[in-house]
Structures are given as structure tokens and as C-alpha cells.
Amino acid sequence: QKEVEQDPGPLSVPEGAIVSLNCTYSNSAFQYFMWYRQYSRKGPELLMYTYSSGNKEDGRFTAQVDKSSKYISLFIRDSQPSDSATYLCAMLSGGSYIPTFGRGTSLIVHP
Amino acid sequence: DTGVSQNPRHKITKRGQNVTFRCDPISEHNRLYWYRQTLGQGPEFLTYFQNEAQLEKSRLLSDRFSAERPKGSFSTLEIQRTEQGDSAMYLCASTGLGLAGSSYEQYFGPGTRLTVT
Numbered sequence A: 001q002k003e004v005e006q007d008p009g010p011l012s013v014p015e016g017a018i019v020s021l022n023c024t025y026s027n028s029a030f031q032y033f034m035w036y037r038q039y040s041r042k043g044p045e046l047l048m049y050t051y052s053s054g055n056k057e058d059g060r061f062t063a064q065v066d067k068s069s070k071y072i073s074l075f076i077r078d079s080q081p082s083d084s085a086t087y088l089c090a091m092l093s094g095g096s097y098i099p100t101f102g103r104g105t106s107l108i109v110h111p
Numbered sequence B: 001d002t003g004v005s006q007n008p009r010h011k012i013t014k015r016g017q018n019v020t021f022r023c024d025p026i027s028e029h030n031r032l033y034w035y036r037q038t039l040g041q042g043p044e045f046l047t048y049f050q051n052e053a054q055l056e057k058s059r060l061l062s063d064r065f066s067a068e069r070p071k072g073s074f075s076t077l078e079i080q081r082t083e084q085g086d087s088a089m090y091l092c093a094s095t096g097l098g099l100a101g102s103s104y105e106q107y108f109g110p111g112t113r114l115t116v117t
Helices: B100-104
Strands: A011-014 A019-025 A030-038 A045-051 A054-058 A061-066 A071-076 A085-093 A105-110 B005-007 B010-013 B019-024 B031-037 B044-050 B053-057 B065-068 B075-079 B088-095 B112-116
Touching: A011 A019, A019 A085, A019 A105, A030 A061, A045 A054, A045 A061, A045 A071, A071 A085, B005 B088, B010 B019, B019 B088, B019 B112, B031 B075, B044 B065, B075 B088
Parallel strands: A011 A105, B010 B112
Antiparallel strands: A019 A071, A030 A045, A030 A085, A054 A061, A061 A071, A085 A105, B005 B019, B019 B075, B031 B044, B031 B088, B044 B053, B065 B075, B088 B112
């Protein structure tokens, strides 16, 4: 079992839909939880990060962390075709300098 | 442009040849990371530097791979005697110096896509 599990998709939604992307993990030492967006043939870019449990909102994006369930989510409201990309979750324990990435979920938002 | 840059962007080589990639991090960033990414997978950690010191290497990293960051600025990743299984995107990322958890904010370059024929 991998430390971080993420459904590769693809997830196809119509424009304007609310998108839910999720990751589960097994390492209870993880404290930092990140979401990266990666367009085709580009490097990942950091979207959001959350420390420990709770919610964090930034514009159309909301990140949630449930440490008791070892489950994190990224919600995208009013999805746009420009949101079509691969979304990678990543996690970091407090004493580590090396994040662990999920395999990414491919999202397609069609007009 | 103040982002992370990588060169070349694409490299096609024949099996058995050596290749070298370069990464220029954001200038004020002290930590530099190399990752490998294959299709449908997330970035896989290879190695990282703090300034010029290579602090950790993945156990999965073959001894054909070597990385340097001689002056604590740019870094090179060399693959010797390339194999077809080395075909992947090689990503470089940098982050500033801080507590361990600050490594969450990694800035990635565009990657070097390696094809070994």
C-alpha cells in the first residue's frame, strides 16, 4: 500500500460544476497537506496548503483535512475549462524536508 | 524571469549514452530538489540539496545517477549509461530555508523530458 492514495480519474465534469478531489494517506505523522495543479507538459504549481486539520479557502478553492480519517479534499466551485489539469496532493511530516506526492487526478471540465 | 528554469526541455538519447540536465533555482532559495515523474504518476523524489550539500538521496536512486550543486546555486543531474526505463520527466524544485515544514512551498521548473531509444 502506498503512503498516499489518489484516484487517477479522469474526472469529467461540465463547466460550472463543483468538483471534489480526494486523497487518503496512511502516515499519521503527516502535518502539512498540499495541493498542486499540473497542466500537461508543465511543472506542478502550488495551489493551496493546510497545516494539520481544518479547512482553508482561497477564491474558488477549498482545502479540507480530516486527520482522524486520514483524508484530504480539494473542492473547486464554479469549475472552468481552464481548471482542466492534473491535481496532485502532497504531504509532509513536520520533521521532514521531503514531500510525498499522490499520483494525481486528471480533471476535465468541458464547456 | 525569476522562476525555476531547466535545460534542456527535451532530450532524446540512445541507450547507453550519458546525459546531463541543468536546473537554475529561484535565486534566494537554499533548497533544491530533483524529482522524476512518469506518465500517470506523481513526482518521485530523487535527491535534494541545502546550499551545496547533498543531504538526502532516494534509496531507489541507481548509482548511475549523480547530482551536484557546486556553488549552492544551479544544479546538474547526470545519468550515465542510460536505459529505456530512465525515460521520464525530470523535475527540479526549489524552496527557501526554514523549518522542515516550510518545504511545503516548492516551486517547480518546467521539467526536462528524457526519451531513451
